[in-house]
Every structure is written in C-alpha cells, then in structure tokens.
Amino acid sequence: MNFEDYRGVWVFIEEKDGIIAEVALELLGAGRRLADKRKTQLSGVLIGDQVTGLAQTAFEYGADCVYVYDDPIYRFYRTETYMRAMLACVEKYKPEILLYGATSTGKDLASAVATDLPTGLTADTTQLDVEEDTGLLLASRPAFGGNIMATILCKKYRPQMATVRPKVMKALQRVPGRIGEIVEESIPITEEDIRTKVLEIVRATTQRARIDEADIIVSGGKGLGGPAGFQLIHQLAETLGAAVGASRDVVEAGWIGHHHQVGQTGVTVTPKIYFAVGISGAIQHIVGMQNSGLIIAINKDPAAPIFQSCHYGIVGDALEIVPMLIEGFKAALGRKEEADARKV
Amino acid sequence: MLHIVACIKQVPDTKIIKMNPKTNTMDRASAPAILNPYDSHAVEEAVRLRSRYGGTVSVLTMGPPPAVKAIKKCIEIGADEGYMITDRAFAGADTLATSYALTKALQKIAETRPIDLIICGKMTIDGDTGQVGPGIARRLDMPPLTSVNKVVELNREEGYAIVHRKLEDGYEVIRSTLPCLLSVEKEINDVPYSTMTNMLRAARYQPHIWSVNDLPDIDKTQLGLKGSPTIVSSVWAPEKPKGGTQLEGNPQEQVRQLIDILLERKELFQGVT
C-alpha cells in the first residue's frame, strides 16, 4: 500500500428525504479544518436517489468536490448498495481520511466498508486532529463507559476512517454561492443482485422533541422534590422548545419514562444548551451530557459536584428559580416572535 | 433444523469500574466481569425464535478462559450449546481482528451444523463500537442488519427473514435472504429470570473450547494486536467542562444575567419562537 496515493479528506454525506443530515454538515466543518491543515481537498460522497442537487449545499458548507451516486436503487439506505458505491469510490479515488456520522446509517456503512477494504475504523469519535506532515489522523473518543478518553491511530492502512458523534463538531457558516466540482459516478448494480429489500418505512408519529437530537434539553433531578415540581421542567422545556431529560433517580422514581434518562445507562446527549436542574452531578450523569455546548446548573447546594461540570451555575431553590426563568424567557422570546412577525 | 448462533462477550462492568487516575487504566479487580448486557438480549431473541420455529441456539465468544462464565450465563438464558475461542494469539484484537477470529470459529461451527442466522448485540459496553457484527457479516458474505428491534418472521424453507430496523424517527421493515446477521437493540425483548432447569444445566455445562490451532486455515497475521489496524496511542481522563461561573446576586438578578447570557447567543435559539 503506497500512502502517497491516498489524498484528501472525505465525508460521507448522509441524506434522508432530500435533506442532508446535520451531522454531515458538521463533518464538513471538521473535515475542512483537517483538509486545510494537510493542504488538500475536502470532498463529499453523496449516495441516493435524485440527490445531485444537494451537492451545492455541501459546497456551501465547505466541500471542494462531491462524488455523486444518483440512482433509484439508492432510494433507501441499504448496506449492500451503499457499501458497494462507497467501496468503488474509495478504490478509484483513494482518500487519506474518510469520516462518517456516528448515526445508525453511518455506523452501519462504515463497519461494512472497513471490513471489505480492509482498514481501521474508530467509532464514536468526539475529537479529531491530523498530523500536518504525516497525515496521521488522531481520532479521540470516550472509552469504558466514559471513564477515559483514548486517541486511536491507524498507522498501517489507508484510508483512515472514523465515525463521529453528532452535535460534537461545528458546521461552518454557510457561504451561499460557494462552488465546487460535481463528479458523477455510477457502478453496475441491479435490484436482482441485492439480498435485502425495504418493504415499508414507518415514521413514528410522536411530536415530542427527542433528547438525542434536541438543541436544548432541560433536565430535572431529585432536587425538584416530586412529580409536581418536575412539571416545572416540562414548562421550561416548552417555553424553550426544548426536550425534557432526567437523572436516573427521577426515572426510577417514576416521575418520567426511561427514554428521558441522560447518562451512562441512559442516552448520551450533546445539545447546544443543557440545563441540569436539581441534579447533583454524579459521574454517571456527567458522562452522558458533558459534551453539551453550554451547561447550566441550578442547585441549592453550592458544593454540589454539578457546579464543577457546568459553564454557568445558579445556587438557589429550583422551585423559585425555574418559574422566574420561564417568565423571563417567555417575555424575551415573545418579543423576538413579535419582531419576526413584523418582519414578514 | 434452524441453527441460530449468538455472539456474546464477557465485559467488565463499566458502571462500577474504578480507574487508576495516575495511569488512566482500568482497575480490573474493581469491576466484576459480566455478560455484555446487549448480548443477553441477543441470546434471549435466539431462544425466543427457537421456541417459535424449533432448532438449536448456540453461543460463541472469544475471550480469556474466565469467559466460560459468560457462556454459562447464556445457557441459563436458554442456549443449547456454547463455543469459546481462547488463545494468547487473539489478545489485543480490535474490531477487524475480532470479526476475523469469530468468523473462523463460525465457519468451524457451521461444519457440523450449518448456520441460518447470527445474532449480535448492538454493542459491547467496553469496546463500545457496534462494528464487530457487521464485520462478521461481511466476512461471511451475509447481509448485515443493524439496529434490529423486532423479528417479524423467519422462514428457513423459503430462505428469508423479515425484521424491523430502528430508525431515528421510526422503523423500517426489511426482508432479507437467509442466512443473515442481526445486531439487536436492547428493546427487542426483556430477559426474564432464568428457570431452575436452565440454571442446573448451566452449572454442569462444559462449552466447546478451541485454541487458534483448532481453527482451520487461519491466517495468524490477521489476529490479535498484530492483526489490528487501529492502535490506542494515548489515554487521558475526560476533560470536565470548566468555567463553572457562579452567577452572583439575588435570584432575580441571577436569572436576569443567565437569560441575557443565553439570548446574546442567538444562534442557540434558531427555530425557537
């Protein structure tokens, strides 16, 4: 394997229903940084049905080039079809680094591609860097249930691949009209070759914001005193258009369902803002939310460990503070709403 | 007869594990070894499918000798047979080397009893990648189906399976040819308490144990640390978000300050009205 042949940073542009997944835009941001450091190109690989038009969006978020596999056979994600397209592209153009979102699709695709190439694959990366002169990818991730961070290298194989957690990297500011090169690709593949069929797609009807995707999460803990106090969390969340999270103790007490639990044995979340209200800040909770953009803690005990893990803290009684926050935000965001209404 | 193999791993219980803060290594003694929680659902699903369609459930693990305990746990859940591959040559394997070794063992198992379906857990709580299942599937040239939260139907005669794959916002119904490999979500089933019969059987049960030389045509360069493309270069304690700016003043003032700080960063509230 001649490393000289492998150049450029690539991002798998995950798409669904004609929209590029947010994580792909984040990866273009992260990939741009790596590509600039290596003085090389940033490319996207876009696979789907009638997706060529989305390449423009990728350019505006930082891609120099997009390889497109546009065919009805790619209408739904299937490992078999997407993998073949990605393998063909990698073998033809040989990237040095290839990043995927750590979504169920991205992880599925990356695992299959890594085995066939073969090459190393680092899962659920939360930090990325590259050695300027060697091109060695430094992919770091939490390990052992968040107890440590580890940097993983792939020295002997190219491309170097990683899946990257959503909402950790930052997308670049969109540059409307930024241009790039579209490379249309195709491989011979027919429905008869494929052993899996998507019979039906059922979308969940729930309207409630999901905590793994939410930009803002308001989480409550035992400090709210009981289900009645916990209602304040729902109210603040509603005011902010946020999802509701909870500590394990609250879930076990039955104040809210288990899919709201944040933490090691619950969901790992990385919203832009995380409110921890009446939560003590046990390590098992912290590992599930520590990568949030802005962490705000409200706790009446100034010595609570949560204050070691937050960006802004308010020492006080949640039952008093939260209603004030609700009022305050309602007033402030309401004004914004009026202003927006005037604009239209 | 239907033959389902579940791949299972013994893992340190990362919930209670203690780390050595100086070296950032696990204090293994502090953490009891358990059956990877996700894998117990894989075994349970295999057992449920056996009760619907008949057949045999085997479990396979690669690990150090004490991992026999994890196999016994699977027998308690209801597995019929347990296989373990254990050898120094396997040590230090990443997901690629792990899927290679497990594939070799699966091929050997299939010599005596062909395999219709392989079930893996969604991920392990120590490796935490979810990559091994799809890796095995690719090596055996089976369709990998990840994020499975329901098995609707298995039809061995006609050679197909119908499953639900969980999506971010719902699920999709997939039909795949058999044999195939499923990686299953926790929610696919609840693992009930073991029956007394299974517990007694587990206590007496001796798994099939193979070393590297028992596996035919194995390429030793693809095993263990040597065969692993990824290497861990450094470990460190996770960074705690610092700052911890304590807002000052009476509650009203603190709330006012916080709202001002947040509203200054308008991008945070895009889409919120």
Ligand SMILES: Cc1cc2nc3c(=O)[nH]c(=O)nc-3n(C[C@H](O)[C@H](O)[C@H](O)COP(=O)(O)OP(=O)(O)OC[C@H]3O[C@@H](n4cnc5c(N)ncnc54)[C@H](O)[C@@H]3O)c2cc1C
């Ligand atoms: C194996 C294992 C796995 C675990 N996994 C998870 C997990 O995934 N997620 C998780 O969250 N936990 C998990 N835990 C539990 C974790 O260790 C803590 O027990 C839990 O997070 C504590 O929940 P809490 O902060 O709501 O409650 P507490 O620890 O009881 O804290 C309540 C806090 O509220 C404050 N308070 C009280 N009254 C008020 C008031 N009026 N106004 C403001 N503040 C007030 C108190 O000062 C205190 O700090 C796990 C534990 C184990 C052993």
Ligand SMILES: Nc1ncnc2c1ncn2[C@@H]1O[C@H](COP(=O)(O)O)[C@@H](O)[C@H]1O
């Ligand atoms: N050493 C192993 N022995 C048997 N099965 C394994 C092993 N490692 C991983 N697996 C299987 O692969 C799944 C995913 O593991 P991982 O890729 O480590 O997250 C697990 O849930 C198991 O089903």
